Amino acid sequence: MAKESSFDVVSTIDMQEVDNAFQQAKKELAQRYDLKDSGAEISLDKANKTMAVSAPADFVAKQVIDVIATKLVKRGIDLGAVKWADSQAAAGQSVRQTASVVEGIEKDIASKINKDIKATKIKVKVQIEGDKLRVSAPSRDALQEVIAFLKDQDYGQPLQYVNYR
Known part of the structure; x- marks a missing residue:
């Protein structure tokens, strides 16, 4: 598995x-x-x-x-x-x-990021956990696509991508 x-x-x-x-x-x-x-x-x-x-x-x-x-x-x-x-x-x-x-991702921005990721139709799961989002998928390539997509977007604050496993 x-x-x-x-x-x-x-x-x-x-x-x-x-x-x-x-x-x-x-x-x-x-x-x-x-x-x-x-x-x-x-x-x-x-x-x-x-x-x-x-x-x-x-x-x-x-x-x-x-x-x-x-x-x-x-x-x-x-x-x-x-x-x-x-x-x-x-x-x-x-x-x-x-x-x-500004530190942490506010709830409305987090839901907008979530909605934008779902709109790309990339097969990933997004969970909002407080002031961060966890994106998971069986394929690392899908995660790379999501990171590339998010880097092209502007949400009015800097985003970092951490705990890549």
Whole structure:
């Protein structure tokens, strides 16, 4: 009897790498000539997985976000995992912008992925297990087809394929 092969579809972010990128961005803000005395500040809450940027103007906030994004990419963090909210007016003319780091696959996105896999007519079984999906099939080739299909899709967050057995 052929043993079933499987893999998990997950969306995880290494928060230590996010913290490292954040520290590098903070250092660059303190050293960069155009941002050094601008009054821009950044903060990271690792427990809630949120970042905040406060700046004297919207233009400066966009520059700071660009610095953070550059550091995240260099550390191997997909920018699709960071969702920036709209900028909000703060005291005086300053602005504040927050971002959240998305981890785990939400139920509606998981069901959309499940529906898309079933629409391909590839002979696999998909089970939603909390914030991940388990895809199993008797054929490893079918699993490879599913991975290739999912890599071509965009679900608004990065997906990883782990526990391939």
